């Protein structure tokens with residue numbers, strides 16, 4: 001065969017590889033709900049503004065499962081499946097052997113690399129569905145690379161899946177780490193980045209407002225803002241962690257500030273360089289989850305000056321990163337996808353002050369009242385052993401010791417919870433197929449996994465926030481403030497425009513898969529949002 005024919009045959013053998021974007025950057029802004037974005041639209045001038053005006057903007061993509069939290073949100077985005085299929089039902093799951101709530105991606109067989117042994121989210125062993133990352137790697141004979149980066153192990157692990165590589169910032173050591181599932185030793189570019197000790201340099205700095213204070217709505221000092229890691233509740237927030245030199249407290253202070261987003265983007269740039277992402281026609285995937293947004297949201301609430309500043313700084317950081325992509329990879333070779341793993345409630349006391357039925361509901365109170373009510377009847381001291389968002393776990397061993405029928409105990413607990421004025425529905429796992437009079441049971445069904453979910457599943461009424469802390473706020477319900485997130489697509493194959501369509505979070509993965517000319521991940525139950533695609537045959 002002549003040399004030209006060989007080249008021609010080789011081209012025929014891999015005809016699709018030159019077509020998808022060389023680099024897809026999948027950004028998840030942790031806790032960036034539709035509501036928060038829309039409130040700040042007018043202030044955006046940087047990367048978020050560019051993604052919206054130059055790309056396809058779907059303002060509200062909805063999670064269908066009730067428990068809207070980081071692990072389940074990220075897993076849903078990248079698998080196109082709900083938790084009943086991907087198994088990441090919650091951030092934490094009750095382990096019957098240890099009788100403790102444990103991180104969903106904890107894996108004793110694959111500990112964290114280069115950090116003290118802990119009970120961290122470290123491997124995708126418990127992720128039951130294929131991810132976009134896996135699909136890309138498998139479809140390219142593993143020539144396409146997939147790197148995931150986050151401030152949280154559970155976000156990074158979900159986005160990397162089994163075949164990519166996950167890195168995350170470890171607040172105990174102040175370095176980017178991975179798990180031994182992925183690597184036996186950190187790659188040279190990761191070591192080089194860590195050796196620069198970028199996070200340490202922030203210990204003597206503070207987080208101040210980006211713009212003049214007149215640009216910020218409401219007050220800086222508000223009741224119910226949490227004060228942790230020495231940050232205080234007003235600007236400027238010191239990042240010292242109250243320490244004389246860098247340590248876990250200062251790393252946690254940094255991880256709660258927008259300065260950490262820039263550290264994550266710096267690490268992403270090191271990944272592009274170190275792994276040569278986007279340098280050839282084989283598509284690569286770079287996934288970045290901006291965890292600091294969620295931390296500031298929890299501590300200060302979505303209306304705070306801190307979250308307002310987080311939004312304008314994320315806008316700026318993403319703008320800077322788009323410029324890096326345009327310079328290093330080229331606009332025509334890039335696809336950027338930006339979305340979020342969940343939204344979040346306001347500080348409940350602020351909702352109450354507005355006249356909405358906002359209320360802080362500590363899970364310990366619900367647990368104690370049910371346990372008290374069942375104590376005499378069952379002879380079991382604590383029938384409920386743990387509550388994690390929608391999941392209520394019962395003490396199987398104690399119930400069995402006292403010869404109490406488990407199914408009957410579940411139904412009694414559900415009934416007692418339902419009688420609580422803050423609870424919308426509570427249903428025993430045995431009755432999940434029963435009537436759905438409020439239209440909420442379906443959200444529990446698609447979030448249910450028999451080995452992981454609670455004995456009783458519960459949703460509070462709107463504006464009630466399940467939160468153990470006396471300050472700050474949280475998320476984890478099927479209501480719009482927790483369940484609706486924006487989706488922005490920008491770059492190769494995207495049809496620019498505004499799409500106020502009824503999109504679901506499970507539709508994100510098949511949409512991205514279509515842009516990458518991949519089949520959908522194995523357990524995908526969503527469908528491509530074909531309106532936003534400008535693909536040619």
Ligand SMILES: [Zn+2]
Pocket residue numbers: 031070294298475
């Ligand atoms: Zn959160």
